Amino acid sequence: MSKEVLIQALADMREEEAVGLARQMVESGADPLDILDATRAAMDIVGQRYEKGEYFLPELLLAGEMLSQISEMVKPLLAKTQAAKREGKVLIGTVAGDIHDIGKNIVVFMLDANGFEVLDLGVDVPVQKFVEAVKEFQPQVVGLSGFLTLAFDAMKETIQALDAAGLRDKVKVMIGGGSVDEHVRAYTGADAWGRDAMAAVNLAKQWIGG
Amino acid sequence: MAAQTRMTPDEKREALFAAWMSTEGKPFASPEVAQTYQRRVQRIKDILQRKKPDQVPSMLLIGAFMAEYAGISQADIMYDYVKGPEAVLKFHQDFQPEYQVVLTYPGRAYDRVGYTLYRWPGSAIPSQALPPHISFQMVEGEYMSANEYDALIADPDGFCLRVFIPRVCKALEGFQLLPTFYTVTEMPFLTFLLGVSGAPPVQQAFQAFLEAVQLTGECLAAYGRATDQLVTQYGIPSFFGGFTKAPFDFLGDTLRGTRGVMLDLHRWPTKVLAAVERLTPIAIQMGLQASALGQHPIVFIPLHKGADGFMSREQFLKFYWPTLKATILGLIEGGAVPFLFVEGSYDERLDLIAESGLPAGTTMWLFDRTDMQNVKKFFGSWACFGGNVPGALFYAGTPQEMEDYVRGLVETVGQDGGFFLAPGIVLDHARPENIHTFLRAARAYGKY
Numbered sequence: 041m042s043k044e045v046l047i048q049a050l051a052d053m054r055e056e057e058a059v060g061l062a063r064q065m066v067e068s069g070a071d072p073l074d075i076l077d078a079t080r081a082a083m084d085i086v087g088q089r090y091e092k093g094e095y096f097l098p099e100l101l102l103a104g105e106m107l108s109q110i111s112e113m114v115k116p117l118l119a120k121t122q123a124a125k126r127e128g129k130v131l132i133g134t135v136a137g138d139i140h141d142i143g144k145n146i147v148v149f150m151l152d153a154n155g156f157e158v159l160d161l162g163v164d165v166p167v168q169k170f171v172e173a174v175k176e177f178q179p180q181v182v183g184l185s186g187f188l189t190l191a192f193d194a195m196k197e198t199i200q201a202l203d204a205a206g207l208r209d210k211v212k213v214m215i216g217g218g219s220v221d222e223h224v225r226a227y228t229g230a231d232a233w234g235r236d237a238m239a240a241v242n243l244a245k246q247w248i249g250g
Numbered sequence: 251m252a253a254q255t256r257m258t259p260d261e262k263r264e265a266l267f268a269a270w271m272s273t274e275g276k277p278f279a280s281p282e283v284a285q286t287y288q289r290r291v292q293r294i295k296d297i298l299q300r301k302k303p304d305q306v307p308s309m310l311l312i313g314a315f316m317a318e319y320a321g322i323s324q325a326d327i328m329y330d331y332v333k334g335p336e337a338v339l340k341f342h343q344d345f346q347p348e349y350q351v352v353l354t355y356p357g358r359a360y361d362r363v364g365y366t367l368y369r370w371p372g373s374a375i376p377s378q379a380l381p382p383h384i385s386f387q388m389v390e391g392e393y394m395s396a397n398e399y400d401a402l403i404a405d406p407d408g409f410c411l412r413v414f415i416p417r418v419c420k421a422l423e424g425f426q427l428l429p430t431f432y433t434v435t436e437m438p439f440l441t442f443l444l445g446v447s448g449a450p451p452v453q454q455a456f457q458a459f460l461e462a463v464q465l466t467g468e469c470l471a472a473y474g475r476a477t478d479q480l481v482t483q484y485g486i487p488s489f490f491g492g493f494t495k496a497p498f499d500f501l502g503d504t505l506r507g508t509r510g511v512m513l514d515l516h517r518w519p520t521k522v523l524a525a526v527e528r529l530t531p532i533a534i535q536m537g538l539q540a541s542a543l544g545q546h547p548i549v550f551i552p553l554h555k556g557a558d559g560f561m562s563r564e565q566f567l568k569f570y571w572p573t574l575k576a577t578i579l580g581l582i583e584g585g586a587v588p589f590l591f592v593e594g595s596y597d598e599r600l601d602l603i604a605e606s607g608l609p610a611g612t613t614m615w616l617f618d619r620t621d622m623q624n625v626k627k628f629f630g631s632w633a634c635f636g637g638n639v640p641g642a643l644f645y646a647g648t649p650q651e652m653e654d655y656v657r658g659l660v661e662t663v664g665q666d667g668g669f670f671l672a673p674g675i676v677l678d679h680a681r682p683e684n685i686h687t688f689l690r691a692a693r694a695y696g697k698y
Contacts, residue, residue, distance in 0.1 A: 053516055093598075096561045098512040105513060137384045139369065142508045189645055189679040190314070190384065219618075219675055223642040236559060 042070075043078045050082030051089075053099055055106055058082075062110045072117040079107055083153035091238050097146070100237065104149040126157040128248035131173055132183035133161030134217075135194035140187035143217050143237075147183060150237040156244055167194070167201045174207050180248050182211045183240060184230065187218040195228040203229075212247045214240060262585025263612075266547035267295050270487065278482050286485030290348050294548070294670075297634045298587060299611045302667035306660055306696030308689060309349045309489055309636075309670060311591075314385035314678035315685075316341050316352075323382035325372035328357030331472035338476045342486055345685055349489040352477050355386065356469035359462040364420030367393070367504055385678060393417055394505040396514065399521040402505070403528050414505065424455030491546025492586065494537035495554075497529040497573040502555040511555065515565060526573040533573075534580030537588070547587045548614070551577075557594035566599060575606055582612045592637075593675070595619040600628040608632070618674035626663040635663075636670035639688065644673060644680035649687040656691035664696070671696065 042065055049058035065075055086103045089095040130151050134144050141163045151158045159177045161169060174182060182202070184195045195215050202208045215230040216239070225233040234240050257265065271291040278284035293303035317327045320337030327334045338352055361374035370386035373379040380387070393414060394402065402409045408430065416423040433443035446452065480486040495503070501522070502511035514522050537549040555561070556570035578588045590613065596603075597620055610632035617625055617637040629635050638659065643652055656671060663669065671692045677685075 055516065094562070096559060096565065097508075098515040098561060098565065101509055101512045102516050137381070139380075139387050139389070142390055145509075188385070188387070189641055189675075189677075192642075192645060192679070219641045221640065221642050223640070223646045227642075227646040 043074055046075070046078045047082045047085070050079060050103070050106055051085035053102055055102060058106050059109050062113060066113050066117065072114045075110065075114050076118075079110055080153070080155070083107065087150065087154065087238060087241065090236075100146055100150065103153070104146075107149075107153060127155040128181070128244065129157045129159070129177060129179035130181045130183055130244055131159050131161070131170070131177050131179040131211075132185065133165035133170065134163040134185045134187075135191050135198055136164060136166050137194050138186045138188050138191045139163045140185075140217065143187065144183075144185035147185065147216065147237045147240045150241050151183075151244060154241050154245070156241075156248070167198045170198050171201050171205045171207065174202060174211060175205070179211060181244050182213045184213065184215045184228075185217045186215070186220070189219065191217065192220075192224050192227060195224075195230065199229045212243075214243045216240060257585070259583050259585055263547055263582075263587065266491070266541065266545060266585050267291070269545035270491070270547060271295075276478075276481055278485070283483065283485040287481065287487055290485065290487050293348075297668050297670055298614060300632070300634060300668035302698045305698060306664055306692060307348055307670045308692035308696070309351070309672045310345075310347050310685070310688075311351050311673065311676040312341065313676040315680050318383075318679065319344075319682060323371065324380075324385045325357070325370075325382040328355045328360075328370060328386070329372050331469055335472050335476035338473065339479065342480050342484065345682075345689060346484065347486065347689060350477060350480050350486045351489045352473060354469055354473045356462075356466045359465040359469065362458055362462040362465055363422055364458070365418060366420060367418040388504070390507055390509075392507045392510045394510075396506070396510065396518065399518060399525055403521070403524045406528050406532060418504075421458035422455045424449070424451030424453070427452050488546065490548050490550045490589070491544040492537045492540030492549040494533045494549060494551055494577065494581075496551065496556065496570065497526040497533050497577060498556060498570045499552075499554045500529045500533065501525050508555065512561075515561070515569060519569075522569055526569065530573045530576050530580070533577045534584070537577070537581050537586055538584040541581075541584070541586045547585065548589050549581055549586045550589050550591065552591040553593060556599070557592070558596060558598045559594065563598055563602065567602060571599075571602065571606070575608070578608060578613060582609065587612065587614060589614040589616065591616045591618075592620060593618050595621075597621050597624055600624055604628040604632070614670075616672055616674075622659060622663045630663075630666065630668070634668045634670070637672045637674045639671065639673045641673055641675035641677065641680075644677055644684045644688070647684060649683055652684050652687040653691045656688060657695045660692075660695045667698070 042061060046058060046061045049061055062075055083103060086095060086099065090100060132144060132148055134141055148158050148160045159173065161173055184198055186195060199213055213230045214232045214234060215225060215228060216234045220233050222233065232243050234243055271288050273284050278287065293307040296303040297307065314324055316337050317324050320340045322333045322337055327337065342350060357370065357372050366378065368386050368388050369378045369380050371380045371382045371384055412426050412428060416426045427446060427449055429443050429446050433439040477488060502508060506514060541547060541549050556566050581588045592615060595618065613633050615629060615633055615635040617635065622638050625635050639655055643655060659671065
């Protein structure tokens with residue numbers, strides 16, 4: 041019962057109610073995985089409403105806020121049980137020379153909320169750091185973000201470096217941000233480009249499944 | 251001054267256009283150059299009123315490309331006042347654009363006030379400096395916290411002076427200690443103001459400010475010689491006279507930051523509304539002051555956080571548009587021409603703006619990714635518009651693609667006048683041949 045109410049409160053952006061409800065559930069000894077299930081179900085609804093054009097940045101960001109507050113509560117309990125199942129791995133970062141991160145952070149949050157294990161390398165990420173991280177983290181998908189047009193060259197160089205390191209056919213590369221479009225995709229050699237966070241989620245789902 | 255206040259908005263705008271077009275104080279190289287200059291200003295006046303000029307004007311917003319093309323670094327643009335102005339001259343000499351948009355960035359002055367809101371190449375703060383070839387970028391952040399709304403709303407100028415400036419200008423931290431300037435209203439109170447300002451941190455802040463003013467003057471003089479030369483040698487008018495922002499963007503871009511302001515729409519909606527209303531007269535004044543000083547009507551307004559995808563139509567109508575509209579009307583009232591740069595897209599806004607009753611023939615709109623057929627449909631009868639040539643086409647397209655795109659725009663949305671050609675973004679990186687093709691195609695296909 042309270043799980044359904046939590047899902048609705050989260051999905052409808054009733055922050056105080058949702059966080060309060062989650063706290064009550066934690067305090068009354070509810071299964072933490074149940075609470076996480078509820079957040080997951082709520083994020084599905086948020087994602088759908090975003091895709092339908094009912095929700096926008098304020099709602100995505102608030103969903104992220106509510107989710108992180110609830111995760112903080114649940115995390116200490118979760119360590120004793122088990123980690124949530126993950127769909128696949130996505131490596132992401134803003135390319136060299138560009139320090140913009142708002143768009144990338146929203147993509148990271150939406151991928152995470154949709155069950156992907158995301159490694160975020162941050163902003164102004166050198167080409168070589170992407171290459172090393174692909175080797176170590178072994179993602180199925182690499183997301184390159186950039187707001188400035190100078191990011192196009194950095195994206196291209198990053199993808200070429202993955203190629204040179206023999207890693208290009210092991211990953212799918214998606215790009216996004218600023219004025220990225222099909223021209224830029226072709227120029228950089230990425231597999232796909234996306235306009236928003238749900239496009240990134242859909243590409244990852246399409247490539248990885250889940 | 252008294253005569254000016256009695257003028258109607260239309261008369262004020264006429265006077266600003268007349269000043270912009272005037273040849274007085276502009277020692278043109280020849281009567282032909284003066285004619286070229288005046289013809290170019292006239293085209294803007296024509297399209298503003300939805301008329302067909304002799305040909306479609308084209309304009310370029312140039313960013314990092316200016317230095318890149320001249321083979322100098324982005325740091326040089328901000329620190330080398332010989333190489334920087336030379337790059338400005340070279341770009342305009344080689345491409346011969348119809349208008350100039352030259353912004354100046356006095357790096358040493360920014361260093362002197364300890365500005366931390368942006369990072370740029372050559373910055374005196376090593377941890378803030380970007381590599382020399384990388385252009386300046388804003389640092390996203392929450393520079394005003396959510397519990398400071400009441401302070402901002404109570405006294406926006408005081409909040410800026412004593413709280414925001416010390417936060418983003420490290421060398422001006424002493425302004426925190428400044429008493430209210432209303433102390434000037436009584437002689438003994440004035441003593442208090444001047445006395446408190448004697449505290450070392452305040453004196454140091456004023457000292458830093460004064461030195462930054464002088465450093466800015468050197469930069470402006472050097473670039474001003476170049477931009478004046480573009481006017482007198484080539485007849486290239488300066489496109490903008492002033493600048494301001496939407497009140498919501500003042501709040502969202504650098505006070506609360508993107509994340510902060512978007513959360514606030516749900517958490518404290520009434521505070522957001524009160525804040526943007528308080529910022530509206532400031533937005534109007536900023537635009538009108540620069541326009542009046544430069545005796546030039548066009549006021550540049552880049553639009554950020556209200557774009558499609560950022561917020562819903564309902565949120566746009568509630569939080570973004572009313573104070574932007576009030577700003578636009580305030581500028582028009584003062585004789586200025588609001589030039590709105592719609593970054594991203596406004597496909598979900600065009601009808602709302604069209605229905606809001608802005609006066610016809612008073613505004614200019616530069617679009618980025620918005621569908622231009624829709625723009626024509628909703629704006630065609632009352633506003634001047636242009637833009638939409640994709641930045642990616644300048645960078646990664648072929649000259650043929652560029653030519654086709656320009657031709658397509660002129661033929662499908664520009665055929666009835668009230669239209670200008672422009673890229674949808676500020677050009678940081680581009681293939682020179684694509685810029686040449688853009689300008690050539692504008693002249694070739696833009697004849698009416």
